[in-house]
Amino acid sequence: MSDGHAAWRRPDSGQEPAPWESASVRTEPRTPREPATYPPIPSRSPGAGHQDARAGRGGPRLAVVALVASLIGGLLASAATVVALDRREQDPAEAAQEVEEQVREQPDQAPEVTVVEGRTAVEAVAEAVLPTVVQIDIDGGGPLGTAAGNGSGVIYRSDGYIITNNHVVASAEQMEVVFADGSRDEASLVGRDVLSDIAVVRVDRDDLTAIRIGETSELRVGQLAVAIGSPFGLEGSVTAGVISALNRPISVGEGIRLPNVIQTDAPINPGNSGGALVGADGRLIGINSAILTSGSPANAGVGFAIPVSTAVDIADELIESGSVTYPYLGVEGSNVPTAAAERLGVEQGALITGVEPGTPAAQAGLRPDDVVVRLGTTEITTMDDLIIAVRQGEVGDTLDVVYIRRGEERTAEVTLVERPDL
Numbered sequence: 001m002s003d004g005h006a007a008w009r010r011p012d013s014g015q016e017p018a019p020w021e022s023a024s025v026r027t028e029p030r031t032p033r034e035p036a037t038y039p040p041i042p043s044r045s046p047g048a049g050h051q052d053a054r055a056g057r058g059g060p061r062l063a064v065v066a067l068v069a070s071l072i073g074g075l076l077a078s079a080a081t082v083v084a085l086d087r088r089e090q091d092p093a094e095a096a097q098e099v100e101e102q103v104r105e106q107p108d109q110a111p112e113v114t115v116v117e118g119r120t121a122v123e124a125v126a127e128a129v130l131p132t133v134v135q136i137d138i139d140g141g142g143p144l145g146t147a148a149g150n151g152s153g154v155i156y157r158s159d160g161y162i163i164t165n166n167h168v169v170a171s172a173e174q175m176e177v178v179f180a181d182g183s184r185d186e187a188s189l190v191g192r193d194v195l196s197d198i199a200v201v202r203v204d205r206d207d208l209t210a211i212r213i214g215e216t217s218e219l220r221v222g223q224l225a226v227a228i229g230s231p232f233g234l235e236g237s238v239t240a241g242v243i244s245a246l247n248r249p250i251s252v253g254e255g256i257r258l259p260n261v262i263q264t265d266a267p268i269n270p271g272n273s274g275g276a277l278v279g280a281d282g283r284l285i286g287i288n289s290a291i292l293t294s295g296s297p298a299n300a301g302v303g304f305a306i307p308v309s310t311a312v313d314i315a316d317e318l319i320e321s322g323s324v325t326y327p328y329l330g331v332e333g334s335n336v337p338t339a340a341a342e343r344l345g346v347e348q349g350a351l352i353t354g355v356e357p358g359t360p361a362a363q364a365g366l367r368p369d370d371v372v373v374r375l376g377t378t379e380i381t382t383m384d385d386l387i388i389a390v391r392q393g394e395v396g397d398t399l400d401v402v403y404i405r406r407g408e409e410r411t412a413e414v415t416l417v418e419r420p421d422l
Contacts, residue, residue, distance in 0.1 A: 109132075109158075109209065109210045109211065110131065110209055110211055110282060111128050112128070112212075113125055113280070113281050113282035121224060122226055124282075125226045125278060125282050126226070126228070126238045128282040129211065129282050130180050130228060130236055131179075131180045131181075131209045132180075132209055132210060133152060133154055133155070133180065133211075133228045133229060133236070133275055133276050134153045134154075134155065134162060134179055134180070134235075135150055135151075135152060135177070135178040135229075135230040135233075135235040136150060136151050136164055136168060136169065136175055136176070136178075136201065137150045137175065137176045137178060138150060138151070138168070138172045139172070139173055139174040139175075150230055150233050151168030151169070151230070151271060151272075151274040151275075152229030152271065152272055152273060152274040152275030153168075153275070154274070154275065154276045154284060154287065155209060156200070156210060156211070156315055157208075157210055158206065158207065158210045159205075159206045159208070160202045160204060160208060161190065161200055161201075161202050161315070161319060162177065162200065162201050162202065162203065163198065163200055164198075164201060164273075164274030164287075165273045165287065165289055166193055166194055166198060166199045167197055167273065168199065168273050169189060169192060169199045169201060170192060170199075172189065175187040175188070175189070175201060177201070177203050178235055180235075180236055185203040185204065186203070186204075190318055190319060190322065191319070191321070191323055191324075192318070193314050193324040196258070196306065197258070197289050197306060198306060198310070198311050198315060198318070199318070200315050200318045200319055211276060211278075211283075212283040213283060213284050213308060213312060214278070214279055214281070214284050214285045215283075215308070216285070216307040216310075217309075219243060219246055219262065219279075219285060220243065220246075221244065221245060221246060222242050223242060223280065224240065224280040225241050225242055225264045225265075225277055225278075225279065225285070226238060226239070226277070226278050227240070227266040227268055227275065227277050228278065229271060229272035229273070229274070229275025230275065231267075231269035231270060231271040232270055232271050233271055234271070237272075239266050240266055241264050241265035241266030241267070242265060242266075243262060243264055243285075244264055244302070245262075246262060246263075247260040247261075248262070248263045248304065250290060250304055257384075258306070259384040259388050260307065261286075261289070261305060261306060261307065262277065262285065262286045262304065262307055263302065263303070264277060264303050264305060265303070266303060267303070268299055269291075269299045272303075273289060273290075274287060274288065275288045276288070285307070285308050286307055286308055287306045287308075288303065289305060289306050290303070290304040291303050291304070292304075325418055325419070327393045327395050327417070327418070327419065328360070328390075328417050328418060329359065329386075329414065329416065330355060330359020330360055331350075331355055331359075331361045331372075331386075332352070332353050332354035332355075333352045333353050333372075333383050333386065334350075334351050334353060334383050335348070335350070335351065336349055336351045336371055337351070344369065344404065344407075345404055345407025346371045346407075348373075348381045348382070349372055349373040349381060349382075349404065350373075350380050350382065350385065350386035351371050351383070352367065352368055352369065352370045352371070352372065353368055354368060355367055355368065360414040360415055360416060360417055364412040364413060365412055366401070366412065369405070370405050371405075372386055372401060372403045373404060373409075374401070374402035375400075375401050375402075376389065376393070376397075376400060378392075393416050394416070395418045396415065396416065397415070398413060398415045398416075399414055399415075399416070400413055401413070401414050
């Protein structure tokens with residue numbers, strides 16, 4: 001099965017879904033790049049981390065591209081997604097109670113960051129944001145038996161909703177959230193999304209301090225970036241750096257690609273996944289998700305976070321319905337290789353290497369060796385452009401796709417459909 005923008009495939013059975021690597025959708029970098037990976041979480045061991053020795057699960061399992069890398073939860077099996085109750089099936093009394101709870105006055109969000117004389121900006125950020133970041137302890141099943149580990153999470157709403165990574169909770173059978181004050185509560189899964197690596201869990205509380213939300217569009221390279229989470233089970237840890245790059249495409253996991261993450265040099269390690277990346281004003285700018293590693297499962301100075309705009313959009317959809325709907329085109333592809341440009345009759349674009357039968361792409365007559373150069377009003381110069389263009393569409397949108405076949409420009413019409421489940 002292929003996705004509307006790339007070759008989205010289900011990872012091997014017995015392994016945790018691992019967002020953001022595509023074996024069949026590859027850019028053609030000028031120099032070799034190592035794959036981005038989820039920092040693996042060490043398994044719990046006595047004396048590690050805090051008083052209850054929380055650490056995390058581990059085990060490398062990422063396909064080698066340039067150098068060996070590891071994924072969080074490498075040996076754990078996928079758990080079934082817990083889908084939120086469909087509102088249409090709710091009892092009227094329950095629905096009324098839910099509405100009442102949603103409009104109930106909530107406590108204030110985290111305080112504004114204030115830098116006073118004698119303290120650094122990072123100190124001020126940490127003081128404001130630490131109460132909004134939690135540790136998530138996991139007990140789950142895997143192919144080798146019961147596994148345990150931890151990741152991080154960010155309090156999104158004061159009524160108990162917490163954002164984290166899909167790969168942190170994908171194999172969870174039980175979850176416990178550890179708050180900054182040391183208190184603990186059992187958590188339930190609201191929903192999770194493999195393609196964005198975002199998940200939402202909930203605790204039965206309505207007095208939480210929620211993080212302030214930033215704006216992805218306002219981010220600039222070189223800005224202060226502070227990562228807060230539980231690396232190696234050490235809850236409430238703070239590291240700082242800068243935004244190193246924006247809109248960075250990364251691949252982590254077979255068949256899945258994220259085209260526009262935030263790159264940071266703020267140290268991110270096993271257990272940081274799902275935690276907060278915040279700016280100098282203490283507002284959330286990203287959810288820490290992956291690292292680039294040369295084989296060691298720890299930080300190498302290159303970390304990646306899912307932009308806050310993506311994280312919040314996915315979280316809202318998960319809270320609303322328990323799942324996320326994506327548009328679907330049905331092609332596999334890559335950038336145009338330099339060596340093939342003359343044969344293809346075009347120097348740049350999204351080169352189609354495979355078309356899934358019965359998909360919008362197949363119905364439009366697209367076939368391997370076609371090069372897409374425009375979708376709707378969006379110019380396409382890379383495969384990542386096509387991924388983004390499709391994902392910005394809506395299910396049911398009918399768009400013109402302009403492509404080059406053996407040097408001849410052609411136009412077809414495609415109607416995006418809902419992406420099949422992974």
